[in-house]
Amino acid sequence: MRIALVTSHRFPEPTWRDEDTPLVARELRARGATCDVVTWDGGERVEWAGYGAVVLQSPWSMWTRLPAFDEWLWDRELDGTRLLNPLDAIALGANKRYLSRLGTAGVPIVPSTLIEEPDPATLRAVFAASDASRPTVVAKPIASGGALGAREFTVEELSALVAYLRELGPALVQPYVTAIDAHRELGVVTLDGTISHAVTKAASLRPGDTARAFHPDPQPYPGLTAQQERVIHHAYAELRKLLVNEPLSVRLDFIIDPASPSGLLLLEVEMVAPVKFLPLFPEQCANYAEAILARARS
Structure with missing residues (x-):
């Protein structure tokens, strides 16, 4: 073979x-x-x-x-x-528009606004929904991975945000969810439709730092709770409805947010070529x- x-x-x-x-x-x-x-x-x-x-x-x-x-x-x-x-998973994963479809299906997602043509009034509304302790938004290309092209803006930088969005073309704008700083990001790797393993990661965006860390500080997650598993299974089930074929493996990235009703907010799904953190999981690599x-x- x-x-x-x-x-x-x-x-x-x-x-x-x-x-x-x-x-x-x-x-x-x-x-x-x-x-x-x-x-x-x-x-x-x-x-x-x-x-x-x-x-x-x-x-x-x-x-x-x-x-x-x-x-x-x-x-x-x-x-x-x-x-x-399979090709349908690659095509879906290469365009973050899937996120709004999952949100419409009841999956708890990070609030996300699709921007085709940047409008200051729309952007001010996104800022208004941000956390008072870090009142910023994150702009990211509609097609990207590994936080490539993701940039954080304050409301004082609105004109720079508008210029950046015009440079990007279609993009997502999300309020920065400060729970990620305290509780980290949860990456759940699937294999043939079932949960294989999970890691937590530190935030990629850091205040005052223009560098984008690549999956910083990954650590095996000690154990998913029953509530977390319900959210993960719901997210994957709704994702699967958007696909013809069962993916070999995807990674669902959530922000752990104990203050939210679900406890998890879906940030994105890596479907094209997800990092799986296999050095931490030799059995799962096999x-x-x-x-x-x-x-x-x-």
């Missing part, structure tokens, strides 16, 4: 690291698979359809080259490549490799 793990020739930021792929490759090879780590954008000639599965691990340069990545995906569709995640091979054989 031949498996391709897809990465990038160069990541968008020097701090970005892919620590999952070497471990996944080792687990696949230990199970008798031929495993190649290849770039989608490196220019080498690759017979993609010759692999039993082509797994998107870290093709993260895509966020700065979306038209080229879309073309690459279309080529894989035409040549019959088995992509993991399970992930087994799931890849099962998909490739099916």
